[in-house]
Amino acid sequence: FSGGVLRVVESLQTRLFPDAQRARLETTRFTxxxxxxxxxxxxxxxxxxxGVEGGLSVVSEIITPGDIQVTGDGAPFVLLAECQTTGGYPRIATVIPADLPRIAQAPAGAELRFRFVSMEEALAAEAAYRTTLKELPRRVEPLVRHPADVPDLLGYKLVSGFSNGEHHDH
Structure with a gap:
């Protein structure tokens, strides 16, 4: 989750942005x-x-996690899991759901890029992502070791102190 390329699809408002701005979304490095x-x-x-040109006259409408809103000062925001339900800033694109965890968990300063994909590619990525999520429970193994198998048990600092159970006021 250190950044990388985030796949996006066109939103209902992508065409409000000039061709040069849409192309720039894919060629620009973001932080x-x-x-x-x-x-x-x-x-x-x-x-x-x-630039949002005429996009600031957009009427508030339904938005969804993944939408990339461009505010009046030209700053893009990727909306995440608990985004508001309606918004009035124009949306240049939408990050596909399979890539949302990457932006949500990327640390501040991580380098990001956006790449437009077709709806077919987005749906295939979503199907693969859901398959991976469904397989996770089968891939989890408990980490249970017998203390005799841990040669440096004292190095684990399993306790932070000791007490004999008596309380003394000092």
């Missing part, structure tokens, strides 16, 4: 900002902010 929470994460582009 995950410290300004982030479960609602969204700011991504800072290398270079100039993104």
């Amino acid at each position: 995950r900002d410290a300004r982030a929470n479960r609602m969204g994460a700011k991504v800072v582009p290398d270079g100039a902010p993104f």
Whole structure:
């Protein structure tokens, strides 16, 4: 979860952005900002902010996790799991659900890029992601060891102190 390429699909508002801005979304290196929470994460582009031109006249409408809203100052925000239900900033693209954990868990300063994919690619990625999630319980193994098999047991600091059970006021 250190960043990388995030796959995106066009949103209902992608065409509000000029061709040059849409192309720039794929060629620009972004940095995950410290300004982030479960609602969204700011991504800072290398270079100039993104222009929204006439997009600021968008009427508030339903939004979804993964939408990339571009605020009036040109700052893109990727909406995350607990995003609001409606929004009025234009959305240049939508991060596919399979890639949302990567942006959510990327540390501040992580380098990110966006790449447009077809809806077919997005659906295939989602199916593969869900298959991986379904297989996780079968891949988990308990880590139970017999104390005799742990030669450095004292090095694990399993306790932080000792008490004989008596309480003394000092």
